[in-house]
Amino acid sequence: KAGVTQTPRYLIKTRGQQVTLSCSPISGHRSVSWYQQTPGQGLQFLFEYFSETQRNKGNFPGRFSGRQFSNSRSEMNVSTLELGDSALYLCASRDSAWTFFGQGTRLTVV
């Protein structure tokens, strides 16, 4: 099976813009989670989707949102970008207890 695919791998955006990141989970996995990784805060949970429904949400402002499609692919959106949103955004695909991560999208806000 193909692994978790995240696109794009790298993004540079300007403060105030918005951005959409995409994640395709492993075939058959219905759960997709998103994490933000920064040097200062480490790995932090953003939200989790299962069968197109958000089941869990971390402690992030409303500028961070996501959705999941019927084919389990997921997108996350960040509006009104701030410099502090620069991070590696990781998507995780889960089946039962097996949780696998993608390569991440490196977002740089300038």
Add this chain to the structure above:
Amino acid sequence: AQSVTQPDIHITVSEGASLELRCNYSYGATPYLFWYVQSPGQGLQLLLKYFSGDTLVQGIKGFEAEFKRSQSSFNLRKPSVHWSDAAEYFCAVGASDDYKLSFGAGTTVTVRA
């Protein structure tokens, strides 16, 4: 609330020597425990996981981990380290009914020749 502590921020080990990375967790019920490895600029690769059963679990790349409920620990070990094991290692805890993972701060492993 679940949490993970990795006491060692950085470990340096000689190639061929053994390696042990510590992980302590806090969780009210029986946890799901994971170890991941991350190379610079890359995503997280799953090394091994513990859900139930045998407390000594074997993973990929020659790694193993032991779950000790009495000590709330899940330490990762490798008998003989290779230069390619230099990376950052993360311990994580989750639950069967909650797919959110809580991660430790990570331990960076440097391998010297």
